[in-house]
Amino acid sequence: MTHPSPISDIAMIGLGVMGKNLALNIADHGYHVAVFDVDKLKVNAVINQEAEERATITGGDKTAARMTACDSLKMVLEKLAKPRALVLSVPAGAPVDGVCQSLIEAGIEADDIVIDTGNSLWTDTVAREAQYQGQFIFFSSAVSGGEVGARFGPSLMPSGDPAAWQHVAPIWEAIAAKVDANTGLPIERFEAGNPVLEGEPCTAYIGPAGAGHYVKMVHNGIEYADMQLICEAYQLLKDGLGFSALQISEVFSTWDKGSLNSYLMNISAKVLQQADPLSDKPLVEMILDKAGQKGTGLWTAVSSLQIGCPAPTIAEAVYARAVSTQKPLRQALSTKLAGPTLASNPDPSPQLSEQDRQAFIDALEDALYCAKVCCYAQGFQLMAMAGAEQHWQLNFAEIAKIWRAGCIIRATFLQSITQAYVENPELTHLLLADSFNQSLSARQMQWRRTVCAAVMQGTPAPCITSALAYYDSYRCETLPANLLQGQRDFFGAHTFERTDKPAGEKYHFNWSDKKPSLTKV
Ligand SMILES: NC(=O)C1=CN([C@@H]2O[C@H](COP(=O)(O)OP(=O)(O)OC[C@H]3O[C@@H](n4cnc5c(N)ncnc54)[C@H](OP(=O)(O)O)[C@@H]3O)[C@@H](O)[C@H]2O)C=CC1
């Protein structure tokens, strides 16, 4: 005799990398999950995995399973407690609207909640909340953490209707990554059926519709820059010191124990350690140097340009991926464009003493730290400017807190950012926090040494270099924009303000007239 499946607490629609693992994570916390995917094999796979894991935990109790397989969205709706909560984990863009439309056709009700966890464009989320009003509540919760994070504790960035958040919050707080409240360090346990229950959850209500996806977008922009910075360090060590992948892995592992400790540094060391199963070489050397992207870094760079918030390190990281994809052009130009090593110094590495090599590594460590602080400063300033424009009232201490564990950019360093915003919630720029401006001031000469070395050895380091230009731009009380304003006024009568007159008072100079004159406009 078969038992009728129980009423589910929540549904997961889309059982790919993220959806499957989020569903298993939710079930581990005692909730019953109805699962659906257009691909029935994925439904069966997650149902079987959950049943097996639950049976192992309960000593073979086959009735303990906490998932119900659904073969249609109508069945999903029938299996859910009301008001229904449905999580979408489908590719961003048209599939989100496709599922929403199908849910309307299947009979979703006005007080049901649809939670989009994909990397949707934040303006789409704002539009969707309005579009589906009256048919269901469109809520969003961006997720970071990849496959393992989704399974054992991601960072979750919910936004939208506050009443919907009240409904979703207990589940979200349960499944989110946890940090030790005193140290800010992640509490991690990667065991099915034995989730982390203690500690502060890495989730917090971010704000109205779109705010969570904007914050996640910036998270990914920072992620792009952080990854590119590590890649630049890899190339500098490889080309500058002639280090092998294993030697670089050791350097990264050492750095991971210090102020550069982060998930991305940790996994980079592991990637570099891996041998290729098909050859004797390190796997990293067999991976084609063409980077993919799905758009969130690009959106961050575009938003920074639209808002007028300088985020050059993030933009350079997007460009670096673009240059990487132009492999045929790089192949052609690699034999045509001269570099410093071709002229006078064919292989600088053997000439360096052990002491010089260590000095190079130490300078690079400081350079990476400084550039990393700058890319976070860019991301936080961008969120501040967008938040002000959209009236979101973002809480930056909370945002830094929920990035301390679970997400891809998790790093010890985020505790210092949290502290900076806890001490001064009105902080307008991260570099105004003394802890950061002092540590950058102390290390900036090392940063310059690295940039000089990169330039002189002809190794591209666009993020490390652009971050230094960013730092130096903010160090300048006076920039050459006075000349730029003169140029604009010369060719287009675009006017300028004067240093000795009140702000907002505009002047034009008749540069080309026979009798040049200054007029107040
Ligand atoms: N992978 C990651 O590390 C992260 C991803 N994200 C975001 O989360 C979302 C999901 O990502 P990910 O899990 O990697 O993607 P996947 O492609 O692995 O999974 C998406 C799943 O949704 C299914 N699907 C597509 N359309 C429908 C539909 N109409 N109804 C039901 N199921 C559907 C797909 O089936 P099929 O393959 O058969 O089309 C697939 O199984 C994306 O927006 C992504 O950007 C966010 C954070 C991290």
Ligand SMILES: O=C(CO)[C@H](O)[C@H](O)COP(=O)(O)O
């Ligand atoms: O959101 C994420 C992590 O936070 C995803 O891993 C994201 O898809 C990575 O982006 P891209 O594919 O553009 O590198």
